[in-house]
Amino acid sequence: MIPLSVRIKSTRLDRHVTAELLSAPKVRAVVPGGFASCTFSLHRPLGFDPDDLRHFAQVWVYSNLGVQFEGRIEDLGRTAGDQGEVWEITAIGPSVHASDVMAPLIYVDREAAEDRWPRGRLSASSAEMQYQDDSANDGPEIRILAHEGETISGGGVVYGDVQYRAMYDAGLKIGRIRCDVINAVTNADYGNRIVTRQGPGGAGTTVSTQAWTSGGGSMFASLGGANPIPAGDDVANIRWVRAAAGAFTAQSNNYVGEYSGIAVRCQLKDVNGNDITSGYDLNTVLATEVVKDLLGRLLTMYDGATANVEATLYNIEHLAYPDGVAAAQVLEDLIEFEPGFYWAAWESLANSKHRFEFRAWPSSIRYEADVTDGYSGPSSAAELYNKALVRYRDWAGRIRTTTRTQAVSALDDAGLTRTVIIDLGDEISSLANAQRVGDQKLAEHATPPNAGSLTIARPILDRDKNRMVMPWEIRPGHLIRVRGIKPSVDSLNATTRNGVSVFKIVAVDYDAGTGAASLELDSHPRSVARYLSALAKQRQKKRRR
Amino acid sequence: MALTLRFVDAISASPTLRLDLVSAPWRVDSTRTSFPPPPLERAIASTLLTDGAQIPGKAFGLRTLRLGLILDDDSPDDAAEALRLLFRELSRERNTLEYKVGTANSVFFRTHAAAPETLEDLTDGSLKTLNIEILAEPFAYGTMETLVASQTVNMNPAAGSNGLFVPITGVKGDVETPVRVKGASTVLSGFQSVLAIRRRGTPANLPLVQQAEAMTQGTNTTTQPNDATMSGSGNNYSRCTFTTATMQTRLSTTVYPATDSPDARGVYRVFARLRRSNATDVINVQLNSNAKVATALTANIQIVELGELAIPGGMDPLTDGPSGAELSARGAGLTIKAERISGTATLDFDHFMFFPADNSSDRFALVQWPTTTSANYYVDGYTQSVYATDTTTGAVENSAGFLIGNFPMVTPNQDARLYFLRKVGSLADAVGDAVSLTVEYWPRYLAVRAPGG
Numbered sequence: 001m002i003p004l005s006v007r008i009k010s011t012r013l014d015r016h017v018t019a020e021l022l023s024a025p026k027v028r029a030v031v032p033g034g035f036a037s038c039t040f041s042l043h044r045p046l047g048f049d050p051d052d053l054r055h056f057a058q059v060w061v062y063s064n065l066g067v068q069f070e071g072r073i074e075d076l077g078r079t080a081g082d083q084g085e086v087w088e089i090t091a092i093g094p095s096v097h098a099s100d101v102m103a104p105l106i107y108v109d110r111e112a113a114e115d116r117w118p119r120g121r122l123s124a125s126s127a128e129m130q131y132q133d134d135s136a137n138d139g140p141e142i143r144i145l146a147h148e149g150e151t152i153s154g155g156g157v158v159y160g161d162v163q164y165r166a167m168y169d170a171g172l173k174i175g176r177i178r179c180d181v182i183n184a185v186t187n188a189d190y191g192n193r194i195v196t197r198q199g200p201g202g203a204g205t206t207v208s209t210q211a212w213t214s215g216g217g218s219m220f221a222s223l224g225g226a227n228p229i230p231a232g233d234d235v236a237n238i239r240w241v242r243a244a245a246g247a248f249t250a251q252s253n254n255y256v257g258e259y260s261g262i263a264v265r266c267q268l269k270d271v272n273g274n275d276i277t278s279g280y281d282l283n284t285v286l287a288t289e290v291v292k293d294l295l296g297r298l299l300t301m302y303d304g305a306t307a308n309v310e311a312t313l314y315n316i317e318h319l320a321y322p323d324g325v326a327a328a329q330v331l332e333d334l335i336e337f338e339p340g341f342y343w344a345a346w347e348s349l350a351n352s353k354h355r356f357e358f359r360a361w362p363s364s365i366r367y368e369a370d371v372t373d374g375y376s377g378p379s380s381a382a383e384l385y386n387k388a389l390v391r392y393r394d395w396a397g398r399i400r401t402t403t404r405t406q407a408v409s410a411l412d413d414a415g416l417t418r419t420v421i422i423d424l425g426d427e428i429s430s431l432a433n434a435q436r437v438g439d440q441k442l443a444e445h446a447t448p449p450n451a452g453s454l455t456i457a458r459p460i461l462d463r464d465k466n467r468m469v470m471p472w473e474i475r476p477g478h479l480i481r482v483r484g485i486k487p488s489v490d491s492l493n494a495t496t497r498n499g500v501s502v503f504k505i506v507a508v509d510y511d512a513g514t515g516a517a518s519l520e521l522d523s524h525p526r527s528v529a530r531y532l533s534a535l536a537k538q539r540q541k542k543r544r545r
Numbered sequence: 546m547a548l549t550l551r552f553v554d555a556i557s558a559s560p561t562l563r564l565d566l567v568s569a570p571w572r573v574d575s576t577r578t579s580f581p582p583p584p585l586e587r588a589i590a591s592t593l594l595t596d597g598a599q600i601p602g603k604a605f606g607l608r609t610l611r612l613g614l615i616l617d618d619d620s621p622d623d624a625a626e627a628l629r630l631l632f633r634e635l636s637r638e639r640n641t642l643e644y645k646v647g648t649a650n651s652v653f654f655r656t657h658a659a660a661p662e663t664l665e666d667l668t669d670g671s672l673k674t675l676n677i678e679i680l681a682e683p684f685a686y687g688t689m690e691t692l693v694a695s696q697t698v699n700m701n702p703a704a705g706s707n708g709l710f711v712p713i714t715g716v717k718g719d720v721e722t723p724v725r726v727k728g729a730s731t732v733l734s735g736f737q738s739v740l741a742i743r744r745r746g747t748p749a750n751l752p753l754v755q756q757a758e759a760m761t762q763g764t765n766t767t768t769q770p771n772d773a774t775m776s777g778s779g780n781n782y783s784r785c786t787f788t789t790a791t792m793q794t795r796l797s798t799t800v801y802p803a804t805d806s807p808d809a810r811g812v813y814r815v816f817a818r819l820r821r822s823n824a825t826d827v828i829n830v831q832l833n834s835n836a837k838v839a840t841a842l843t844a845n846i847q848i849v850e851l852g853e854l855a856i857p858g859g860m861d862p863l864t865d866g867p868s869g870a871e872l873s874a875r876g877a878g879l880t881i882k883a884e885r886i887s888g889t890a891t892l893d894f895d896h897f898m899f900f901p902a903d904n905s906s907d908r909f910a911l912v913q914w915p916t917t918t919s920a921n922y923y924v925d926g927y928t929q930s931v932y933a934t935d936t937t938t939g940a941v942e943n944s945a946g947f948l949i950g951n952f953p954m955v956t957p958n959q960d961a962r963l964y965f966l967r968k969v970g971s972l973a974d975a976v977g978d979a980v981s982l983t984v985e986y987w988p989r990y991l992a993v994r995a996p997g998g
Contacts (some may be wrong), residue, residue: 001602001603002601002602002604003606003904003908003951004951005929005950005951005952007947007948007949009947014945015929015930016929016930017929017946019929060949062949062950063904064812064814064903064904064908064909064950064951065812065814065853065904066903066949066950067903067949120793180679191692209973214661260819267720273636304838348709349969371592371594372592372594373590373599374590374592389933397718430706446563455590457590457599457601458601459904461859461860465835465853465860466855466858466859467812467855467858467859468860468861470904471601484594489570491549512602513588514590514601514602515588515590515600515601515602516588516590516601
């Protein structure tokens, strides 16, 4: 017998059902995601709800060495036919939790459109706010100006003021804010300020100032850092004031403050859900920081304290979801920036939370196998691209595109140009972000993928465990070296022509009925089911506030 | 040749008769009666890339019992009454059919509901013949046997006998069989225990325990004078003071076990018996390249699972080519690392335990015992359940035990050892603790039962 057992635990009953199964369990694990699904069938009367077969009952598949699958019953299908009364069970793994939890999240916000920085209530009625492009950097800027002849109150009274309350509306706090500033003239009677407050009506604290100068400058403030932002502040204002006493009538149109390069970061949480009160020195955020924040803020069913979250390098310039987003979507977006990473949720630990990892694909080979039990590896040039057109929405809210190219000898030699279209929606809009995603996507499609499906029906060597492992023990998210295949040259098989190929394992399907595991390699194999799944997961365009 | 063929109420040495098929008005026609062994169903995977095929899994299917019966009664009405009694037995969802053909011992088939394939009247209705096919569980059962009768398992691996195990010998039957392990609520209630079985080779040679003080002492680690709460004699544990608090090798041995042996081969789940000096500091422990494990925040002695160890590891051919002669396995190196993230606590190592958990024949489980009182607790491999019964009435109680892993099984004509560690997790047994266990089973047969079982 295959030494696996199946256990179901509902709120009313906890039992092993191995001997009662009508069909052997089929277990699937994928990256990103982790334990994905387990299906099996049982005989139970259809006339009432069995105590053990309840929605969200826990399901485990065990071996001697521990948990081979863990999940909760999501689908209960009932049939009556030549097999009698049958319940078809589908349990979904803990990865579904990432799609269950949603919230508005703003990690870095560089938008400077009017709906993000509307006119502040303290602005003089004569003050004009203009939202336009910074002619120097093709980025957005906000101009606050007093026209010739307008009266400007003195003594520090606010003249022109724009307010940012997106963090407050999202239930977040400000961790850092900055902007560049340039004024039409240098004048010591006037000053630029950043003010923060708790709530739109809270008392304001001036956290950063910059004297009026035509040479330009910058302002910044951060939580727990230089120019400290008071803890709990979630609303910010950018303004200029006449600091000198007495009112003044503008003699020209030179009473202007131009604010560009605006960036607002939220206060992050650590993996335990505690607020991080310092360390907001940069105007960007790392994927690592976002993952840890998700673990502490939303993904409370994953064990943040023991999570393996590896360090990333790319500085994300803009990542904002003011309309709300599922944690799974955020993780998916992070992988667009860091395609060498994946996330996965696995078995639960002693504290009932699931083991979680956000890690880089390993560079060392874990499994050794050959093609004896079966292999299928279509290699299509349809996956080759030498150009990418990336659509995004910029900081001013306009639809923009950027084009990226790469050299692909097969296409270039044939005089062909193939373009992949990437739609980034509205949430991760910046030119740098779009370029990054475009370059990463092209890199994945520079050579025909070493995709395919490998069947394993016998023990194979696991270098990490240093022993032979059974087919049900093979995990996705690792590299496998397969003997007997001439490889396509790619990043994993740069030069070799010796009949050995290295692949990424992206999914493992184990069928206890056949005792064999089917490994999906590199990219998912071309199947109708896979294409339909991809279409269903296509990015939904988010509506901006 | 004397034949016993009758429906009874239970698998027992003296079961209550329900219907005898070899006494009037029933006779058995041996030419139409057979009890073929169950089919062995196998998954076969093959390609043309190699000769032969793989058998990733196999299991016996349901057995088909074929009965050819003759009903010879005094009158048609009497015959109808006899048929009714037979049909009632056949239609029972589950029934027990006792069978003995000239042997000393009966075997029992657990049958499923059935109906006659044919029913012929030969005369006026008082003489009939029937052919019946009955689906039954794959194996015939013998009466319950006790493998281990209230034997003491000492929680001290250095005990003179039965340190963390009980031996199992004299397993009867034709094929492997589940066992039922019984213990008392007074000693098991609410604990989580290790329950493992090694049933190949010479289980006594399994490398079960490595004492810390017998290992090479590493960074900031030295053996300590005898402590009665630790196992062993003389200096019987090691202490790490964490002068260097980062992850360092604290204990090591170049090869464990020291003796090459086929019985050393396997995959083991490794547990450590440890003690911290306080309940607040963060201390992690790591075995070889396994993931590091946090120790529980307690100053009491605790059991910590460190992960798995494979012996010999790597690509293991198992046998000398196709000869079938099993090759010895050389032990694996052990490196125990530890780090103290915060505080000033020390960490004491008593010993490390290696419980068999490979995929070939071992059985391993973590058992969470129920919490009902005045009860007997069972881990039942036959019904695949963990439950409690009242010690007085035997009634099954509403209890919340469960098992993580595989239910225990034994193999006939193969000595075994049942390994048991009563407390794991943030708890640990005292070295003087002991638990009494009983192990019972129903031998399983493909045909009939031989005199020796």
